[in-house]
Amino acid sequence: MQCFKNAEEISAVSVLDRAFHYGDGCFSTARIRNGQIELEALHLLRLQRGxxxxxLNANLAFIQQSIQQLQQHYPQVNGTLKIIISRGDGQRGYSLPAQDADVWxxxxxxxxxxxxxxxxxxGVLKQAMGLSMPHLVGIKSLNRLEQVILKKEADAQGWPEALVTDVQGSVVEGVSSNCFILINNEWITPELRYNGVHGVMRAEILARMQQHGISCRQRYVDMEEIAQFQSLFFCNALSPMKIVIQLDARLLDVQACxxxxxxxxxxxxH
Known part of the structure; x- marks a missing residue:
């Protein structure tokens, strides 16, 4: 693993960094192939919105500058990039320091x-996700405590990914993925108005479905509808489709996925 801060290789994080103290920042995880970030425009858009x-005032040009440095060490830059935007060093307290953000x-x-x-x-996790502050819905902030707790339950069940609901009884997403559901022969992805992450792969799949004339509704999905699921798959930037063959004790249709x-x-x- 190699790490760059504002396009300079580094091996340590300051103990004053607000990402460490408060989770004060956002991030995106992407595949990189031959030095090119896959779905780069969508990743940059997500970081900009975050x-x-x-x-946060961040110079996202540092991302490409870091990749250029990697290309000096590797004949082909292939693997995974985790891009973190941190507010940087700060003193104790929540007030925002007047400085540019750091790009890791x-x-x-x-x-x-x-x-x-x-x-x-x-399967469906027993622990439910809470509701987010409206201002923060959809962004991938550095505060991932809900996902840490949810992943513990999924791991205990031996599930590589699991379906997450919220305290209002709505289906939201996976632990680290968005989801698409087939109900009554119609593709649906849960509307993310109160929680959840607006994922890069979710956006790409929705765009491709529209291009191919495939209908997909974004709407609330009640927990009671889980029994009506015909097909289900999870997606994120590192895996476009994890097809669920069995949800709890019920077999699902794989062929539609x-x-x-x-x-x-x-x-x-691309």
Whole structure:
């Protein structure tokens, strides 16, 4: 793993960094292939929106400058990037320091290939997600405590991903993914008005569905509708489709997801 802060390689984080003290910042995780961030425009848009919501002034050009430095060390830059925007060092207290944010780029080298769908067993978690402050809904802030607790329950069940509901009884997403659901032969993705993350892969899949004339509604999905699920898959920037073959004790239709994967050509990202 290599780490860059504002395009300078670094191996330590300041003990005064507000990302450490308050989770004060946002982030995005992306695949990088041959030095090119896949779905780069969507990742940058998410970071820009996160910075706007959190009142962060960040120079996102540092991301590309960090990649250029990586290219001096690797013949091909392949793997995973985690891009963190932190408000930077600050004194004790919540008041915002008057300074530019820091742009951190973490690179995890790994061989990458075309995407493939996965088949997994999953279930509905018992612990529910809370409701977010409206100003923060949809952004991927550095505060991931809900996901940490939810992941513990999913791991205990042996589920690589699991369905998460909220305290109002609505289906939201996976622990670290968004989800798409087939009900009555109609594709649906939960509307994320009160919580959840506006994921990059979710946005890409919605755009491709529209291009192919495939209807997909964004609406609230009540917990009581889970029994009506025909198909379900999870998606994020590192995996476009985790197909759920079994949700708790019930088998789901896999073929509808495979057909969608092939039609949308989700093996290829740009």
């Amino acid at each position: 910075c706007e919501r959190l009142y 780029v973490f690179f995890y080298p790994k061989a990458v290939d075309d995407f493939h769908y996965e088949k997994i067993a999953s 495979i057909e969608l994967f092939n039609r949308l050509q989700l093996n290829q990202m």
